[in-house]
Amino acid sequence: MSVNPDLQGRVFPPVAPYLVGREKVREFARAVFATSPLHSDPTAARAAGYADVVAPTTFPVVIQEHTLQQLLAEPGSGIDFARVVHGDQRFTYTRPIVAGDELTAILTVASVKTLGGHSMVTAESAMVDSAGEHVVTAISTLVVRGDE
């Protein structure tokens, strides 16, 4: 089964707001070998002009994951999770994420392409803060291997 081309352009309902916690930022920073004090020390972060500790660049993947679950759970998507390979990833920021942010993510399927039996699905998860202002968009290209 190949990926349903009708998914292209589909906008999913927003996922439940994600509250960025200071300890989660610290935990994630340790996991990606991020040693900047701005990830762990609120005093250092405030001195640099931030309200609280700053999340590492790839932190939005934690929130994006919740949106991708919607896509994988979609009946009739034709996306078999066992055949999915992560092709590309991008994060485009309007402003950094800091602890205390409450982010709401909305998934849009930007494109579905078929290339030599494989499908490429580009999923964009746009995240806005509690004021509705854009913070970051996480863009994933998933390669779904065709039947062998």
Added chain:
Amino acid sequence: MTAELAVGEVVAEAVFALSRDSLVRYAGASGDFNPIHYRDDIAISVGLPGVLAHGMLTMGLAVQPVVDWIGDPGKVVDYQVRFTRPVLVPADGSVDVRVVAKVGQLDSEADVARIDLTVTISDPVTGAATTVLGKAQARVSLA
């Protein structure tokens, strides 16, 4: 600040030793508990040569030399990679992931530098370097 930089200039370099501990730590922090990142039997059953690092872990650490160079993680305004080769992580010991960060492009009007990352692992036997991320680029605000 763009005037102080030259295209091609290496701004940062680092080596990260990835072990199974690193993978378990990342699984917990990120919520990605796909067992191919910690169980050899499952990795092999789906046709992989062994346990692989999460691509997002490799992406996450590869930008750190850039963050340390610029001194503020909030200055990284855009970051993208292509996952080209898996990073096999042995059950004992570790694999070294080497990152070289070079100025790829300078936009003096926007005061943004594109930093291109070369991310490689070395073959434990031959020592030959393999690139694991393609088109790895971080856009950094210099303002």
